[in-house]
Amino acid sequence: MDLQELAGLVTARRAAAGRPIVVGISGYGGSGKSTLARELVEALPDAVRMRGDDFLDPVRVHERSADWDGVERDRLATEVLRPFREGVPGEFRRFDWDLGRFRDPEPVPRADVLVVDLIGLFHPETLPLLDLTVWCEVDLDTAVQRGMLRDRRAGHDHDRVWTDVWAANERDFESAFGPREVADVRFPTG
Template sequence: MSDLDELAHVVLQRRRELARPIVVGISGYGGSGKSTLARTLVSALPDAVRLRGDDFLDPARVHRRSPDWDGVERERLVEDVLRPFRDGVPGEFRRYDWNLGRLSDPEPVPRADVLVVDLVGLFHPVTLPLLDLTVWCDLDLWTATQRGILRDRAEGNDHDRVWSEVWEPNERDFEERFAPRDVADVLFPRD
């Protein structure tokens, strides 16, 4: 059984145990493979949807140094999506539209058995109580940063300076303060 198959099994088992819609939080350093894992996991699960963490970033604050990834809009994520989803009640939320430079029009909170959210700085006291299963993309910071830089360059974005002066230091500070790897239920990949 592959690591992905094992993770899908763990997710389905947690869903059965809780007998309600569940939220799976995937976090890790920038460039660690969170989005790829989230997309792959959703495709391996019945009745699962993904919420892209980048939709909950403040474009100005995420480019500034902070000890707790201040640019992650956790309160908006919790109040607009995670609470309504877990409670099974209708709700609306707005994604940040990076092309338009503003929040998009409201859309309904998705309905499914499993909501997968992938985001840096996700394993924080504000969000952890609403995550039913936490998965850490277990890649060291240096390798993740290099992958992120290469990915951005391939997409035509020169973020090298932001990676070295903001995002990598933010990751170190967040790790020291909140120990996200240690609070994860699952490390992925297992080895």
């Protein structure tokens, strides 16, 4: 599958649903989720992106957990996914990583398609709110290497966190929830 085929699938899902839809893009950290989300939004006529990093707890996301506990799925579902799908007004707050705090509330965007890219997204708490699930298909070692390189380029040395925490969290989450297997689409990003 390529980007145009994926965009066509999203368009067909939107037409069949008869309401705004949510496309969830997940994969390992460093797998290309954000890049794919941006490209997909550009390829669709009325789509917006919700950055998954805005829904990470700044402390817990750096700790070991079997279910990516640092991903604030409940906040994402309550503040964004449900209001968006139901077409009702809502507000959410982004976590500002540069300032180290939440920003002021802002309205949930309105569009035909909301694209959310996030680690640990394909979880029983959020799966029912995703109309199409896309897994970024790349092996964990490659994703980790990409993520470490990206962070180094941005001036961050997270190598230990990548190898000791995040890669381990990915393996545990995969064992518990099988995100690759529950995805509607496996999109090659390797």
